[in-house]
Amino acid sequence: AVFYDSYSGTPITAERVKQHDKANTTFWCVNEIEPCDPKEGRRIDGSCNNLKFPSRGATHTPFARVLPPVFSANFEPKKAADGSDLPLARYLRTSLVPVGRIPSQMFTALAVHDFVFMSADIVSLHDTVNYIVWKPYCCTERGRTDYACTPNPVPADDPVHRFSGIRCLNMTRPETFQSIGCIKNGTTPERIVSSTPLLDLSVIYGNGLQNLLQRGRLFQGGLLKFEVEDGRVWPPKYNTTAHICFANQRPQETRCHLMPEDGGNTLGGINLMTIWFWRHHNFIARNLAALNPCWTDDKLFEIARDINIAVSLQIYYYELLPIFFGYDNMVKDGVITPTGGFRDPYNSDVMPQVSLEYPFVLRWVHTIQNGPLKMYDKDGYYMKQIPIVNLTLRTGYIGLDDNLDLMTQGSFRQGSDNVDHTADFDITEVGLGPHQYVSDLMTSDLAKNRLFGFQPYVKYREFCFGNKVKSFDDLHGSIDPERIEMLKDVYKSVEDIDLLAAIWLEKPLNGGFAPPTFYCLVIEQLRRNMVSDRHWYERPNRPNAYTAAQLAEIRKATIARLLCDVGDTVTRIQPRAFLKAGYHNQMCNCEQITGIDYSAWKDPTCEVESFWSKFV
Numbered sequence: 001a002v003f004y005d006s007y008s009g010t011p012i013t014a015e016r017v018k019q020h021d022k023a024n025t026t027f028w029c030v031n032e033i034e035p036c037d038p039k040e041g042r043r044i045d046g047s048c049n050n051l052k053f054p055s056r057g058a059t060h061t062p063f064a065r066v067l068p069p070v071f072s073a074n075f076e077p078k079k080a081a082d083g084s085d086l087p088l089a090r091y092l093r094t095s096l097v098p099v100g101r102i103p104s105q106m107f108t109a110l111a112v113h114d115f116v117f118m119s120a121d122i123v124s125l126h127d128t129v130n131y132i133v134w135k136p137y138c139c140t141e142r143g144r145t146d147y148a149c150t151p152n153p154v155p156a157d158d159p160v161h162r163f164s165g166i167r168c169l170n171m172t173r174p175e176t177f178q179s180i181g182c183i184k185n186g187t188t189p190e191r192i193v194s195s196t197p198l199l200d201l202s203v204i205y206g207n208g209l210q211n212l213l214q215r216g217r218l219f220q221g222g223l224l225k226f227e228v229e230d231g232r233v234w235p236p237k238y239n240t241t242a243h244i245c246f247a248n249q250r251p252q253e254t255r256c257h258l259m260p261e262d263g264g265n266t267l268g269g270i271n272l273m274t275i276w277f278w279r280h281h282n283f284i285a286r287n288l289a290a291l292n293p294c295w296t297d298d299k300l301f302e303i304a305r306d307i308n309i310a311v312s313l314q315i316y317y318y319e320l321l322p323i324f325f326g327y328d329n330m331v332k333d334g335v336i337t338p339t340g341g342f343r344d345p346y347n348s349d350v351m352p353q354v355s356l357e358y359p360f361v362l363r364w365v366h367t368i369q370n371g372p373l374k375m376y377d378k379d380g381y382y383m384k385q386i387p388i389v390n391l392t393l394r395t396g397y398i399g400l401d402d403n404l405d406l407m408t409q410g411s412f413r414q415g416s417d418n419v420d421h422t423a424d425f426d427i428t429e430v431g432l433g434p435h436q437y438v439s440d441l442m443t444s445d446l447a448k449n450r451l452f453g454f455q456p457y458v459k460y461r462e463f464c465f466g467n468k469v470k471s472f473d474d475l476h477g478s479i480d481p482e483r484i485e486m487l488k489d490v491y492k493s494v495e496d497i498d499l500l501a502a503i504w505l506e507k508p509l510n511g512g513f514a515p516p517t518f519y520c521l522v523i524e525q526l527r528r529n530m531v532s533d534r535h536w537y538e539r540p541n542r543p544n545a546y547t548a549a550q551l552a553e554i555r556k557a558t559i560a561r562l563l564c565d566v567g568d569t570v571t572r573i574q575p576r577a578f579l580k581a582g583y584h585n586q587m588c589n590c591e592q593i594t595g596i597d598y599s600a601w602k603d604p605t606c607e608v609e610s611f612w613s614k615f616v
């Protein structure tokens, strides 16, 4: 194996690795990579995606940036144009985002679950675990002297906390290559996360081979480990109570999934999607095994994984995002192809990376996260609900009684929160449920905007749309007049407006429902994914590429079919399950929803082998 410096991506000596061992920084700062084989498929640890720079695409490698960062002295958040401090994050959140609970009549809760699941693929838990578990004290005296602490002050006239007396919300800085000790302090902070940067179902398969081998693979029939309890199929669970499901209410709630990574146990939506995609791997593997009895466990596993990843991408790019962004916009901007065939946008000069802006702007989806998670029976009768914020790190609840069945049914019956510039009060006032006394996810989001050093909104507008915004009046057309007035009330200069603050207020893009700058920064990354990923599923020239017939089958994947195949009690569903059922999207029997025909993967050599085996 060759050792690479995780930040620079260059090979390092064994001597240097020893220094990291001594400093206990090897895990984060060093990538150990076996020699690349150009014919090999996608590696679990993301390495060798780019054959010229084998460590790029692996865990703990740097983010790209759409625009260079801006900070004030000592890399603290930037000041306002006149040199004063910018308004407090909590003040901006309460001033700019009204709070309420208005259900969407268009999008389902399932759409929001898929969004968060696909986000979890490329970020990691540690920045949140840092302040809920390791440093819960940032609002106390102890926090004052801890550099990692950067709590959010709450103004005395806060609309909610003027009554509670709470004056501070706990929070820590994002971990960086500097804070971990990979590169020296005094340089621009560079965020570090443990997921692989490309979309490869890291939540299911993990980010490292050892974890997958130990916790994931069954080594039989290409399957992932599973267990059956009360007739339901689950990922395996921890046998001890020492796990991340801190909010499980014992003794009833015991389930916590032991998977290659813990990310699948985090939020309610991620948890459900993880159970479904975990099962979906086995569903695919069984189909392949039935067709191709001569395939080994390894081959079945790899092809099932490749198909599972392709299905997740097909659903994300072609089913989820077009309903928010507009199908025509995405075709016009080259993110999706209307023809259905192969495409080969690969460019080995573009590194497999995620822009720091991409997961950041995805936080806009917090504004359409509904507070209650509603549960329905299979006939569509409402049964009960639980605040989704109380499901974080609480897989145990999903394992109780028939909750999983009811949640599955609810996911495509309940609406998301409306796309309307407001946010649910559980998101803004509870946020982390029992894990933090009080938290406002969107205040944290705005504070992170500054800690990441993003340039002002007007610079991103210029990047995205080419127009220079010099005054508040120049925002007309992009933001409604009443919201421009709200911005004027809180920011002194148009150049002070934080990227996310304006995204919260932007009018939806033409032909879609999302803020245009959000759209721009998301599709920038969606294109980078395709261009920089040698194993991109639509490529005809990748190792083990699909045949045209196989790709045509992948194109049939839909979230409705996936739930028909692996969702508990799902026998009827609307064909476009990210949208609420209605006149043009009527619930139907699962048999009426087409899906992948796995016979496209039938391997004729198996028949030849079995024919000859009769004569041996």
Ligand code: HEM
Pocket: 112, 113, 115, 116, 117, 119, 123, 124, 127, 128, 171, 267, 268, 269, 359, 360, 362, 363, 365, 366, 369, 388, 389, 392, 431, 432, 441, 444, 445, 448
């Ligand atoms: C129950 C609902 C949810 C809860 C409790 C929740 C909680 C959180 C928390 C605690 C953070 C970290 C905040 C910080 O930076 O300190 C976060 C970040 C984030 N959330 Fe959510 N969230 C929820 C729903 C969603 C949804 C539906 C999406 C969909 C895209 C989403 C996407 C993100 C992203 C992309 C980040 C940034 C992660 C990172 O960069 O590390 N969240 N969320």
